[in-house]
Amino acid sequence: MLISCPHCGPRDLAEFTYQGDAARTRPDPASTDTAAWHAYVYERPNPAGLHREYWQHSGGCRSHLLVVRDTVSHEIVSAEFARKAREKTG
Numbered sequence: 001m002l003i004s005c006p007h008c009g010p011r012d013l014a015e016f017t018y019q020g021d022a023a024r025t026r027p028d029p030a031s032t033d034t035a036a037w038h039a040y041v042y043e044r045p046n047p048a049g050l051h052r053e054y055w056q057h058s059g060g061c062r063s064h065l066l067v068v069r070d071t072v073s074h075e076i077v078s079a080e081f082a083r084k085a086r087e088k089t090g
């Protein structure tokens with residue numbers, strides 16, 4: 001599987017480190033809603049289809065990326081710098 005790093009170009013998966021699910025939203029740090037914190041810390045969806053994930057190009061430029069991957073076919077639909085993706089969504 002190849003991930004196309006926006007800085008380095010297409011690279012083998014072995015150069016990347018999975019950083020986690022990019023679809024989760026962290027509760028307000030001041031929140032005492034234990035159910036929301038429990039869900040954030042322990043519950044992991046297992047979607048079939050497109051999934052937003054954080055990856056780091058740890059064996060290359062060390063950039064953090066937002067990757068959209070199809071969990072059924074493992075096709076990489078897109079990869080962009082995580083910071084730029086976050087700026088677009090606010």
Ligand SMILES: [Zn+2]
Nearest residue numbers: 005008057061
């Ligand atoms: Zn890179």
